[in-house]
Amino acid sequence: MEARPPGDHADLEALARRGRLLVIESVARAGAGHIGGPLSAMDLLIALFFRVLRIRPDEPGWPERDRFVLSKGHSAIGLYAAMALRGYFPVEELATFDAAGSRLQGHPDMTRLPGLDASTGSLGQGLSVGLGMAMGARRRGLDNHTWVLLGDGEMQEGQVWEAIPVAAKYGLGNLTAIVDRNGMQQYGWPLRLDERHRGDRRDPFGDTAVREAFEAFGWRVLEIDGHEFGAIIAACEDARAAGTGVVPTVILAETVKGRGLSFTEGAFEWHSRVATADEVEAARAELGEEPA
Amino acid sequence: MTKALRDAWADTLIELAADNPDLLVLDGDLGTSTRAERFARAHPDRFLQMGIAEQGMVGTAVGLASMGFVPWLSSFVVFFTHRAVDQVRMSVAQTHANVKIGAAYAGLQTGFTGKTHLDVQDLAIMRAMPGMTVLAPGDATECAAMVRWATATPGPVFLRLGREGGPDLFDASYRFEPGRVIRLRDGADVLLVGTGQQTARCLEAATLLAADGLGAGVVHVPSIKPVDAGAIAAAARDVRLVVTAEEHSVLGGLGSLVAEIVTAHVPRRVERIGIEDTWGESAPGTWLLDRHGLTPERIAERVRRALDAEG
Numbered sequence: 227m228e229a230r231p232p233g234d235h236a237d238l239e240a241l242a243r244r245g246r247l248l249v250i251e252s253v254a255r256a257g258a259g260h261i262g263g264p265l266s267a268m269d270l271l272i273a274l275f276f277r278v279l280r281i282r283p284d285e286p287g288w289p290e291r292d293r294f295v296l297s298k299g300h301s302a303i304g305l306y307a308a309m310a311l312r313g314y315f316p317v318e319e320l321a322t323f324d325a326a327g328s329r330l331q332g333h334p335d336m337t338r339l340p341g342l343d344a345s346t347g348s349l350g351q352g353l354s355v356g357l358g359m360a361m362g363a364r365r366r367g368l369d370n371h372t373w374v375l376l377g378d379g380e381m382q383e384g385q386v387w388e389a390i391p392v393a394a395k396y397g398l399g400n401l402t403a404i405v406d407r408n409g410m411q412q413y414g415w416p417l418r419l420d421e422r423h424r425g426d427r428r429d430p431f432g433d434t435a436v437r438e439a440f441e442a443f444g445w446r447v448l449e450i451d452g453h454e455f456g457a458i459i460a461a462c463e464d465a466r467a468a469g470t471g472v473v474p475t476v477i478l479a480e481t482v483k484g485r486g487l488s489f490t491e492g493a494f495e496w497h498s499r500v501a502t503a504d505e506v507e508a509a510r511a512e513l514g515e516e517p518a
Numbered sequence: 519m520t521k522a523l524r525d526a527w528a529d530t531l532i533e534l535a536a537d538n539p540d541l542l543v544l545d546g547d548l549g550t551s552t553r554a555e556r557f558a559r560a561h562p563d564r565f566l567q568m569g570i571a572e573q574g575m576v577g578t579a580v581g582l583a584s585m586g587f588v589p590w591l592s593s594f595v596v597f598f599t600h601r602a603v604d605q606v607r608m609s610v611a612q613t614h615a616n617v618k619i620g621a622a623y624a625g626l627q628t629g630f631t632g633k634t635h636l637d638v639q640d641l642a643i644m645r646a647m648p649g650m651t652v653l654a655p656g657d658a659t660e661c662a663a664m665v666r667w668a669t670a671t672p673g674p675v676f677l678r679l680g681r682e683g684g685p686d687l688f689d690a691s692y693r694f695e696p697g698r699v700i701r702l703r704d705g706a707d708v709l710l711v712g713t714g715q716q717t718a719r720c721l722e723a724a725t726l727l728a729a730d731g732l733g734a735g736v737v738h739v740p741s742i743k744p745v746d747a748g749a750i751a752a753a754a755r756d757v758r759l760v761v762t763a764e765e766h767s768v769l770g771g772l773g774s775l776v777a778e779i780v781t782a783h784v785p786r787r788v789e790r791i792g793i794e795d796t797w798g799e800s801a802p803g804t805w806l807l808d809r810h811g812l813t814p815e816r817i818a819e820r821v822r823r824a825l826d827a828e829g
Contacts, residue, residue, distance in 0.1 A: 293584075336613055343584065348608045354574040355609060358581020358589075361566070366585060385605070388574030396566075 235455035241311055242272045246486040247513040248307040248320055254501045256324035259332065261490055262497045263377060264304025266408035266452070266481040270375065271308040273458040278466075280370060283313040286341035292370050293359040295344045297352025298377035298406065299333040300498075306330050314341045350383025352376065353403055357393045360401035360474075371466050375404045379411030379430045394444030397472030402465040403445075405476060406452065407431070408483035412497045425483055425492040440476045452479025487512055520686045523679045523715070524622050526658035528553035530665040531590060532560040540586060541669060544579055546572045546593035552622040552679075554592035572597040576605035576617070583616040588669055594628075595621035595678065596637040603643060610674050611647040617675075618668050624654075624678040625714060625765030626793075626810065627803030636798025641713075642770025644676045645743050651696060652743040654678040654714035657687045660740055663694035671696075678714055680765075682803060685718040687738065697741050699749040705733035708821050709757040711750070713739045713772045716763050719807070722814035723763075727821055734821065739772060750776060751783035759824055761789045763817055765807075768792040789824050791817060 245268045253259035275281070280292045296305045303323055310317045315329070322328035329339040333347025344355045356374035363370055376386065393401050408425075415428040423429045437447045448464060450457040458479065465475040483497075484490030487509055501509060520526075535541045535557070547570045549555040558565035568575035572593055579589035591598070598606055598619050610617045621640065628635055644652045653668070653675065655661035661679070668675040687702065702717070703724050712720035717738040724734035737753050739745060754760050760780055762773040773790030780786050791811045798806070807813050811820060 344580070345608060345613045348604050351573075351577050351605055351609050354577025354605075355581040355584075357574070358578035358583075359585055360581070361578065362582045362585025362587055365587070385571075385573040385577065388569075388571035389577070392568060392571065392574060392578070 233456055238272050238276060238455045241276060242268050243486065243513045245272055245304065245307040245311060247509055248310070248317070249303050250487070250501050250506055250509040252303050252307070252320045252323040254506050255321060257500055258324055259303050259500070260300045260498045261501070262410065262483040262494070263298060263301040263406070263408065264307070265485045265487065265490060266483045267298070267301050267304050267375065267406045268308070268486065269453045269455065270404060270406060270458060270479055270481070271304055272311075273455055273462070274373065275308045275312040277459050278462040279373070283341070286314065290368055290370055293343045293356065293363075293372040295346065295352040295356045295359075295372075295374045296334055297346055297374050298349065298380050299346030299352075301377070302330070302332065302334050302347075305334060309341055349377070349380040350385040353386050353389040353393075356401055356403075357389050357398065360393070360398040361396055363400055364398070369469070370400070371469050372401050373404060374402070375406060378405055378407045378409065379414070381405065382430060390440065390443045390445065393474045398474050399471035400469040401474045402462070403474070403476040405436070405478050406481050407478055408481045410483040410492070410494050410497070413494065425494060427494045436478060444473065446473045446475045447478060448475060449478045450480070452481035453485060520658040520683050522681060522683045523655055523658060523661045524553045524681060526661040527620055527665055527677070527679055528556040530662040531557050534666065534669050535561045535564055538588065538669065540588050542566060542582060542587050542589045544568050544575050544589050544591050546570060546575045546591070546597060548593050548622070551594070552592040552620065572602040573605045576602045577609055579617045580609040580613065580615045588616060588618065590618045590620050590669075592620050592622065594635060595624040595640050596635055598676070599637055599640040599643045607647060611650050614649050614673055616672050619674070619676045620679060621676055622679045623681050625680050626798065626806040626812070627680060627682045627765075629681055630800045632800035633797040638765075638767040638793040638798060639770065640678065641742055641764070641766050641772065642774070645770065645775065649674065650743065651675045651741075652678075653741055656712075656715060656717045656738055656740055657684060659686065659688040659690065659692050660694065663692055664740070667694045667696070680715050684715040687718060694740070697744040697746045699746045699753070700738040700740065701735065701753065702738055703734070703736040705735035705757070707733045707757060708759045708761060708825065709735045709737060709753050710817065710821075711737045711739060711760060711762045711772065711776050713742060713764050716765055716812060719812060719814050720763055720817065723817035723821070726814055726818040730822070732821070732825070739775075742772065742775060745775065747779045747783070750779045754780045754786050755784045757786070758828055759789065759821070760786050761791060761817070761821055761824065763791040763812055765812060766792050768794055787824070787828065789820060791820060
């Protein structure tokens, strides 16, 4: 890889654009899937898979690898796009998303696709699994790190709040949660007349002091723009540096649901909508690829 | 009187942990009831308190298992099969995680807990999960053998642990084999099929029936899943009537399992004794066994009535 000036993440930006288009195309081809969440998380996923995670795509079971859990499993296609771009499997395989017999199931199935550290999709479970991985890594004396990507809507699940205090109690500095705070969920609550939120529905945690909640449970909180690669990478480096410590880190990443496409940004209906042929063309135009 | 299954469970884990550094016990803060507390005192560094948070405990165990550990979980059966059932389903069973579920306070004799804690559906729920091994030991010897087998064998295991002791069925020569069906007594007229500690009551019922000149065979099904269907079918072929008895709902547990096998292979009448589509309640265990027809006397009565009806 050629040397780049500090702060230049043009390569990541190009990968993220490509990843977003792969999401739109794969979901359109399958006729089902999610758009809003994969797009809000795409910059986080690209930063993780290309700059942060200690992984070996050609040796997915490498015992000393970082562990990564996509707790918001319905963003599977976003994860698959990032993994394909990183070399876990051919980008062409994304064409099998959701198809019978595919390794790329609607929600991540670790029994089918090497490189997945957990099966997720029923929301709220991933942080507990990551907690066990971090606990196990400590007991094994590994210096790897465990990362769990959560949705903000997902944090309505009670199990998330079972894991948060236990991770602090066991002093798991080697565990980092990243919250994709896209401010929306599938349907959620309507905005009141006098309200303005980032999207066209209420923010799942708009009225909750999320930072203070994590801090009250003994976590360290980093707040970043989840679409700013420099900030994402710096926060993750900060979190990893705390890996030998006893305080788990949460990165609250402010994102935009449906990020990257003018017609999907901030629109709740794009949570799990399928793009029409015209919309796929529009996506290609916006994300910088020639029409197929 | 054998020692209680929960004691056998804890004592066996204490023994195994001495040679197996990967064995861990996770407790959902019921350790004094489940006897995980004994393990904690013997191996404090291998005991992980997870708090009153069963869903998180199950998920944490999956993470630990993925790092090569063998986590045994300690809680009441109802909290695995009902509260944390989605975690058991998606994170444990669907990934074939090496997680061992120590499902304590199973069956009717739970020490006055009432309908909130009595779980009469656990076998039905766990049996319907692909890849889950479902075990119900009949006595402390069998329980210890199952704990040893489960610890050494990769994959998810659900172990049904009664709170109380009961008669001994097996001696030290017992070896557990998954799926094996164990014939404990021969008899030409009726076949009694039991699981868990109910099998001992089936044996006593057979003795009562013998006094009336009725030959009752007894088969023990400690491994609800997998199960040797051929052995159950063969045993049913020899008799006029099959009677199942279990500390469980008649919907979906041992009775359903046996009826599924017998109707497919050897049509015979199957009488299912158990909890009849109702909830449990607080009462002495012996009262509950009687109320649901599970004492030896009640089983014998039911057999006599059924055989009379057969003519």
